[in-house]
Amino acid sequence: MSVDVILNLQVNPENREELLAVFEAILPDTRAYQGCQSVVVTSNEDDIHNIVLLEKWDQRSDHESYMGWRTERGEIDKLVSLLSAPPAVTYLATIPTK
Numbered sequence: 001m002s003v004d005v006i007l008n009l010q011v012n013p014e015n016r017e018e019l020l021a022v023f024e025a026i027l028p029d030t031r032a033y034q035g036c037q038s039v040v041v042t043s044n045e046d047d048i049h050n051i052v053l054l055e056k057w058d059q060r061s062d063h064e065s066y067m068g069w070r071t072e073r074g075e076i077d078k079l080v081s082l083l084s085a086p087p088a089v090t091y092l093a094t095i096p097t098k
Contacts, residue, residue, distance in 0.1 A: 005091055007055065009053070016049060035061075
């Protein structure tokens with residue numbers, strides 16, 4: 001069963017455009033990564049500096065592997081340097097209902 005992932009980011013106001021440019025550059029590789037079904041970048045309508053990625057992965061371990069790969073490449077540290085607070089990752093499992 002697939003897993004939904006929410007990556008909640010609070011970007012420094014002066015870094016918003018740079019963060020969005022980084023996503024534009026790296027998200028094609030993310031979408032091609034093993035297990036990635038989709039990634040959508042959104043912005044909180046009440047706080048444009050709150051960027052939220054809505055992701056769907058085949059399984060949690062695929063996302064964790066991906067995050068390890070991005071960390072090894074130094075890209076996570078680059079993203080974190082643009083933020084005003086640590087990123088928050090939430091893994092969501094679907095609850096079947098009728």
